[in-house]
C-alpha cells in the first residue's frame with residue numbers, strides 16, 4: 001500500500017509533476033497525501049487528508065521533489081501523519097511504504113538524543129536517523145544505507161536531501177522502481193506512475209541502494225556501496241489503458257473489458273500455459289495460493305483441475321501458508337495467483353515455499369512484478385492495468401488461465417480455448433444494457449439491506465465467496481458466501497423474512513441440490529435471487545446467464561461485480577475507492 005513518487009532532473013515544475021503522478025498512484029492508498037519540493041528558499045512541504053483529485057495547488061519552481069499517498073498503518077489519518085516527514089532542520093524529507101517493526105525502540109532513542117517528532121508515524125524515525133548520519137558528515141548514500149540496516153520489517157524508503165540535490169532509496173520486499181530516460185530520474189512504488197517519465201525501468205533489488213541526481217541514476221550494492229549492475233526493462237504499460245475514456249469509473253471500465261481480456265489471454269497464453277503444465281506434470285504435489293479474490297480464483301482453479309484433468313491440488317491462503325503447507329516441499333509446485341504480484345503475504349509464502357524446497361510458478365497480471373521475478377514458470381494475464389481497487393478483470397482472467405492449463409494437461413487446449421471464448425460471449429450478454437440494468441436494479445434494492453448470503457456448490461462455491469467479497473467491499477453490506485451444503489449446519493439460523501440470498505444454480509450436477517437449498521432458504525423467508533441458465537419457481541428474482549458448462553465460474557464473476565456496483569451507487573459510495581482499502585497490499 002502507499003504510493004511513492006520522486007523526481008530529480010531538468011523540469012522546473014516538479015510540484016505539478018508529483019501531483020499528477022500521485023493521482024495515478026492513489027489506488028495504493030487514499031486517506032491522505034503529501035509532497036515536498038526543494039526550492040531556493042528551502043524545503044516546501046504540502047500535505048492534506050482525503051483524496052488528491054480535484055485539489056489545485058500552485059508550487060514554486062523546483063527541480064527535485066517527492067510525494068506520497070498514504071494508507072495509514074501507524075498513526076491516525078491526519079495532516080501531520082501524512083508523508084513526507086522531515087528531520088529537525090528540514091534538510092531532508094522522507095517517504096515510506098511498509099511497517100518499521102522496531103520503530104518504538106528507535107523513536108525512544110531518538111527522543112533521548114533530543115530529536116523533535118511531529119507525527120505519530122513509524123516512518124518519521126527515518127528522517128531523524130538520516131539527519132544524524134548527515135550531521136556526522138557522511139554522504140547521503142552511506143547515511144541511507146546505514147539507517148536502512150537499522151530498520152526491521154518489509155520497507156521501502158526514499159530520502160530527499162535538499163543540500164546535495166539527490167534522492168536515495170532502499171527497500172526490502174516492498175517494491176521501488178527507477179525510471180530512466182525523459183528529462184531526469186524518477187522513482188516510484190509502481191511502474192504505472194512512471195509512464196511518460198521514463199523509457200526504461202530498473203526494479204530495485206533488496207540488496208541495492210539507488211542514488212538519483214539531476215543527470216544520473218546510480219544503483220549501488222547496499223552493503224559495499226560499490227556500483228551494482230542493474231537490469232533494466234522497457235516500459236511495458238500500455239498508455240491507452242490508463243484513462244477512463246467515456247466510462248464513469250474504473251470499475252465499470254474494467255468490468256466491460258473482461259470479454260476482450262479473456263480473448264486476448266486465449267490468443268497469447270499458449271506458451272505460458274504449456275510451461276505451467278510441464279511444471280505441473282513434473283510435480284508430485286500442486287499447491288495453489290493467493291489472497292482475497294486471487295485466493296478465490298485459486299480455489300476455483302483447484303476444482304477445475306480436479307474436474308477437467310483429474311489432477312489433485314490444494315489451496316492454501318497465502319497468509320496461512322507457513323502454518324499450513326507441508327514442512328518439506330521438495331518435488332512440490334506452488335502456484336501463486338496475484339494481480340499486482342506485490343502482495344506481501346504472497347511473496348512471503350513463495351519465499352517460504354522456496355526455502356522448503358518447492359518449485360514456484362505464478363499466474364500474474366503485473367509484468368516484472370516481484371512475484372513474476374521470483375518464479376520458475378509463469379502465465380501472464382495481460383489484463384492491462386487494473387485501477388479500481390476491486391479485482392474484476394484480473395479475477396476472471398485468473399480462472400481462465402487455470403482452466404486453459406487444466407485443459408492443456410488433459411491434452412485439449414483447443415477445447416479449453418473454445419470454452420473461455422464461450423464465457424467471453426456469455427459475459428457480453430450480461431453486459432448488454434437490459435441485462436446490466438436488471439442486475440444493477442437488483443443491486444440498488446440490496447442497498448437497503450444489512451445482510452446477504454451467497455451459496456454455490458462444487459466449482460461454483462468459489463463464485464459464492466467471490467460474489468460476497470465483491471458486494472461487501474464496495475457496498476459495505478455484510479455478505480457471506482458459503483458452500484450450499486453447509487447451509488443447514490449453522491448459517492441458516494441467520495435467515496429472516498426478506499433476507500436476500502444469491503444462489504448459483506447452473507444446469508449441471510449441482511442444480512438439483514442448489515434448488516433444494518434455495519427452497520430451504522425460501523421456507524425461512526429468504527428472498528431468492530437465482531443465477532443460472534434456467535429459471536425456477538423458487539427464485540424470487542432471476543439473473544439469466546448463457547450455459548457455458550465448466551467455464552461458468554468465469555461468467556459467475558459478473559453478477560457479484562454488478563450487484564455490488566448497483567448497491568454502492570445507491571448507497572452513495574465511490575465504487576473505485578472503497579473505505580479502508582487499497583490496491584496492492586504490501587504490508588502484513
Ligand code: F6R
Pocket residue numbers: 291292293294295337338339340341342343346389390391392469470473584585
Ligand atoms: C478484492 C481484491 C483483493 C485482492 C487481494 C490480492 O476485490 O482486490 O482481495 O484480490 O488483495 O491482491 P493481488 O491479486 O494483487 O495479490
